Amino acid sequence: MESSSATSGGSTRREATRQKLYEAAVTLIAEQGFSATTVDEIAERAGVAKGTVYYNFASKSVLFEELLRHGVGLLTASLRDAAERTAREGGTKVDALDAMIRAGLVFIDRYPAFTQLYVAELWRTNRTWQSTLMVVRQQAVAVVEDALREGVAGGEFSEEIDVPLTASALVGMVLVAALDWKSFQPERSLDDVHAALSRLLQGRVSGCR
Amino acid sequence: MESSSATSGGSTRREATRQKLYEAAVTLIAEQGFSATTVDEIAERAGVAKGTVYYNFASKSVLFEELLRHGVGLLTASLRDAAERTAREGGTKVDALDAMIRAGLVFIDRYPAFTQLYVAELWRTNRTWQSTLMVVRQQAVAVVEDALREGVAGGEFSEEIDVPLTASALVGMVLVAALDWKSFQPERSLDDVHAALSRLLQGRVSGCR
DNA sequence: GTTTTTGCACTGACCAGTCAGTTCAAATTC
């Protein structure tokens, strides 16, 4: 899944160790927060010696920063893929947004810990990885903004909508609904959650029908 | 302002110190997270000696927990107030939801640090204040759920909506849009943001008109 | 034979929580 191409095509063994460290770090940091999670814990959960962590990453912060980049890269790719697939199949922009909602849900379903940790850090200030976070956030939100803008250009959406704000709101809708789903009603199906959000997106809750 | 009544009518000085500590703690923890914030920092920012923190609160965690309860209490009261005011004035349930969106925005506008800190902690597990957080979350979401349920009962909303999920999604919409507003476009007006969210709530973005 | 991992002892900074002592405003005494 990650061995062949990737960024630097390093040796496979190294990549596998890094992956194990990502996985260990993501759950621990999601549960406890960055500062409350120790490097010893991460190493132990990954089944690796502490020295190995420092052989593979310059510091705890760097490990975390690369983890963030890695994770949001996956999400962005998935959103873009959903949008493009819909376009290729001749769907409307609402279809594209709907497909992106589903892609978001699938992502959160698969990586709940990452999502949680991301949300916890996103609006913080004064942290070393702030700029990383901003860049990476913009990449993801931009995909939604593009769909909205194209919808406005094509006459499908009202010209009066506020693109950045509406994009934020849509992202928030999916994010919070999905995190609540995973935290408080994990037994429900993804389709169920998707249906509820679809209805909200299409304004089938109130007002018109 | 706080001398006479309050909860326990304790001495004024004590209450004032606690308030200063809340204010210092909320911004520091919002910026850095709970574990990365030291008690020395909180004391210094509050202009108080470290010992005073421990004279007023049993521990750092307890200070934080009481801070959470305090803050969400304010929010819940504000939401409930908005809902009741709309009802008294004979508004529809959409009006009530709209008023609650505005109340939420006003709250976040006033206490952005608290909101940020709340979001960062809400979906964590394994923390001592988890139960506090759950209780307090349910109080706030319940107000929205009630409005939705009443809307369904009164025929204003579709019977098919999923009340808890839709409530989560609405809360998320406001939360994320408002945090993005405060973080990335703080110069915009509250009315502006409110208008964009109103439009989304009423389905005036896509589909019907 | 080079790269990667291990295991573990060590350091220095940092930090939550403690406690003996100080402050001061109100209550009490004369």
Add this chain to the structure above:
DNA sequence: GAATTTGAACTGACTGGTCAGTGCAAAAAC
């Protein structure tokens, strides 16, 4: 109304523990 007492509120130096990061020799993997 001045002198004295009281005690809640506050102070800040100190302690015991924790943790990020280092150093390195030997083993394992490739």
